[in-house]
Amino acid sequence: MELNASSLWVESISSVFCLLFFGFTLLFSLFSLLVFLLRLKPWCNCEVCKSYLTASWTKDFANLCDWCTHLLRKSPTGTIHIHVLRNIITSNPENVKYILNTNFDNYPKGKPFSALLGDLLGRGIFNVDGDSWRFQRKMASLELGSVSIRTYAFELITSEIRGRLIPLLSSMTGKKEALDLQDVFRRFSFDSICKFSFGLDPGCLHLSLPISEFALAFDTASKLSAERALAASPIVWKIKRLLNLGSEKKLKEAIKMVNELAEGLINHRRKVGFADNKDLLSRFMGSINDDKYLRDIVVSFLLAGRDTVASGLTSFFWLLSQHPEVESAIRDESERVIRPSQELTSYEQLRGTHYLNAAIYESLRLYPSVQFDSKFAKEDDILPDGTFVTKGARVTYHQYAMGRMERVWGPDCLEFKPERWIKNGVFVPENPYKYPVFQAGFRVCLGKEMALMEMKSVALQVIRSFNVRVVDPVQAPRFSPGLTATVRGGLPVLIQERESSTNHHHHI
Numbered sequence: 001m002e003l004n005a006s007s008l009w010v011e012s013i014s015s016v017f018c019l020l021f022f023g024f025t026l027l028f029s030l031f032s033l034l035v036f037l038l039r040l041k042p043w044c045n046c047e048v049c050k051s052y053l054t055a056s057w058t059k060d061f062a063n064l065c066d067w068c069t070h071l072l073r074k075s076p077t078g079t080i081h082i083h084v085l086r087n088i089i090t091s092n093p094e095n096v097k098y099i100l101n102t103n104f105d106n107y108p109k110g111k112p113f114s115a116l117l118g119d120l121l122g123r124g125i126f127n128v129d130g131d132s133w134r135f136q137r138k139m140a141s142l143e144l145g146s147v148s149i150r151t152y153a154f155e156l157i158t159s160e161i162r163g164r165l166i167p168l169l170s171s172m173t174g175k176k177e178a179l180d181l182q183d184v185f186r187r188f189s190f191d192s193i194c195k196f197s198f199g200l201d202p203g204c205l206h207l208s209l210p211i212s213e214f215a216l217a218f219d220t221a222s223k224l225s226a227e228r229a230l231a232a233s234p235i236v237w238k239i240k241r242l243l244n245l246g247s248e249k250k251l252k253e254a255i256k257m258v259n260e261l262a263e264g265l266i267n268h269r270r271k272v273g274f275a276d277n278k279d280l281l282s283r284f285m286g287s288i289n290d291d292k293y294l295r296d297i298v299v300s301f302l303l304a305g306r307d308t309v310a311s312g313l314t315s316f317f318w319l320l321s322q323h324p325e326v327e328s329a330i331r332d333e334s335e336r337v338i339r340p341s342q343e344l345t346s347y348e349q350l351r352g353t354h355y356l357n358a359a360i361y362e363s364l365r366l367y368p369s370v371q372f373d374s375k376f377a378k379e380d381d382i383l384p385d386g387t388f389v390t391k392g393a394r395v396t397y398h399q400y401a402m403g404r405m406e407r408v409w410g411p412d413c414l415e416f417k418p419e420r421w422i423k424n425g426v427f428v429p430e431n432p433y434k435y436p437v438f439q440a441g442f443r444v445c446l447g448k449e450m451a452l453m454e455m456k457s458v459a460l461q462v463i464r465s466f467n468v469r470v471v472d473p474v475q476a477p478r479f480s481p482g483l484t485a486t487v488r489g490g491l492p493v494l495i496q497e498r499e500s501s502t503n504h505h506h507h508i
């Protein structure tokens, strides 16, 4: 009896505490929401903000980035300010250079961004600023610059192409049912980046196109993390996370699965030894003992190197469907550099394909995998074009819009013209601040060389062996919101064998 009375007492006390706790959380959340809304200035009545808030831009534009491009073209400085989002968006190369290089320290990724991906990426390179970033950057640049990792990457990409991609496309030749090329490239790049980073083969591109639990968990985790940015205010997803509700519950489960796999792999590698392995994880294990930190570093690479490559390849094949003359020029060049009866056998051979390189650069100019990228100002500042930046404001450089600016690329900026990159038969790179497709300056993409090698190898070997026919070439790509450009509905294609390659690809 006494026991019952005291447990009742304890129960009611804890209920009161629970009520108080939720009451405070609710009050605190409402207060934060109010502060957030006040900072956003939701009352701004300018045309741009009105159009954004009422979504009236969707009447004229298929994609948010097309609307931004339109606004940036009209702006005399090539910079706009969406007040309600406290977001300054620029397409001006001088500003880009200033943000990414000259005054780099004032433009970190910042908390609002790192909070979105923090649960998935932890302290990984993609998601941190300051000393932790500097340390990882140094270590990763040393590893990625080595000849041995280049050879390792080339070999694993070649084996994924010969052993899986070509047989899969071969099995689809002459079939009436369409194949989603975007899905194929996502599988391809996931297998490749997992082998490269972890030394793990998830086997996503096997002929049966299996569902890999790891790929699924990773997909869910990155998609739901990115979707946090769509919430009306960060408070919304933070409350959902606190209460473990809906998408936040799913996100937590997906991250748990990614963690279990990564931890299992790291433990196994510690036991059996890592000195003979060439993947990134094994290389980093030599200098880092903290396994959670190792997990974070490697997961950043998975995120950075997967959808970006798949997205770049998807738009490349869509553009080729519009430009058969570019496809034949790539074939002609490839037959000059690598004879039709030969195979692509070395990284060096790829260096000779200037036109192909130009076509890939040109495709990424019009369809960059990362369409825009934001930083957050640490202090008040003034950009080179005179735009005033207040402390805490978001500053975005817009790769997608920059590729479509007459003042950056000239009057033919909307045309797909690989020739613009070629001078006297040789590929000539552009000013990186005019073309920040891989970012530029201190935080330029660490996987640029690998990504280009991967895209060129796939393009070359697919084009040499098959005719890829896009089912609906008239439909321009429409993108889903997310960290990287993903085409809504994928890229359905039909595959035909090329006559001159009938025997060729069987022994590629």
Ligand code: HEM
Pocket: 125, 126, 137, 300, 301, 304, 305, 306, 308, 309, 312, 368, 369, 370, 373, 374, 436, 437, 438, 439, 442, 443, 444, 445, 446, 447, 448, 450, 451, 452
């Ligand atoms: C076409 C393919 C790719 C494109 C367009 C691309 C583009 C970019 C961009 C725009 C950034 C800056 C993002 C930001 O700071 O918010 C970046 C960073 C990064 N990328 Fe890539 N990337 C590609 C492929 C890859 C691959 C294959 C890898 C890995 C092997 C990779 C590794 C990284 C890493 C580690 C960073 C972070 C660098 C840092 O913060 O210091 N990327 N990339």
